[in-house]
Amino acid sequence: MIEKAWGRPIEALESLAVRSPCDDPLLRTALRLRSALVITDNAVAVHQDRLHALTRPGHVPAFYDLERLTSSAADLRVAQAEGRSFRQAIGHVIEAREAAATAGRAPAVRLAQAAVARSGHSPRALGQLPEQLAPSATACPPGAGRAPHR
Known part of the structure; x- marks a missing residue:
């Protein structure tokens, strides 16, 4: 997708992004996402291999392997x-x-800034609706507004 959008091979785009990162922030963002995707794809392969080893034909997992099996699947x-x-x-x-x-x-x-900002967002808290903004970490210290306890 990235090669098609920019019209160059990945190697050329990587050297371009390193040489002049300010010229195209979207390219830099796309390449960072690509490197994270490569790492994630490797993790998928490792977890699949582990599951295949634990569930190979003719093998009955031992009781203590059930936790590893469940963990690997998750x-x-x-x-x-x-x-x-x-x-x-x-x-x-x-x-x-x-x-x-x-x-x-x-x-x-605005679109470029939104895409760059979107790529760095952290996941929402559990139970939080998509249209709600995440509370700022520095908005209110944990003990603010409470009386001192002894």
Whole structure:
């Protein structure tokens, strides 16, 4: 996707992003997401191999292997979800780049900033609705507004 959007091979894009990172922040963001995706894909392969070893044909897992089996399956699901998220984020960055190329300068800057900011967001807290903003970590210290305890 990245090679197609920028029209160059990944190796050339990586050297370009390292040489002049300020020229194209969307390229730098896309390449960072790509490197995270590579790491996640490797983790998926490791978890799959571990599950295949624990569930090979003719092998009955021992009782103590059941925890490893469950843990590996959960880790695999998490790694696969992270990979999907990174692929989606790369797609958003590419969309922002295409929109920046076709739109006027002011909207392009906002889209580029939004794509860069979106790629660095932390996950929402459990039970938090998508349209709610996450509370700032520095908004209120943990003990603020309480009377001193003894």
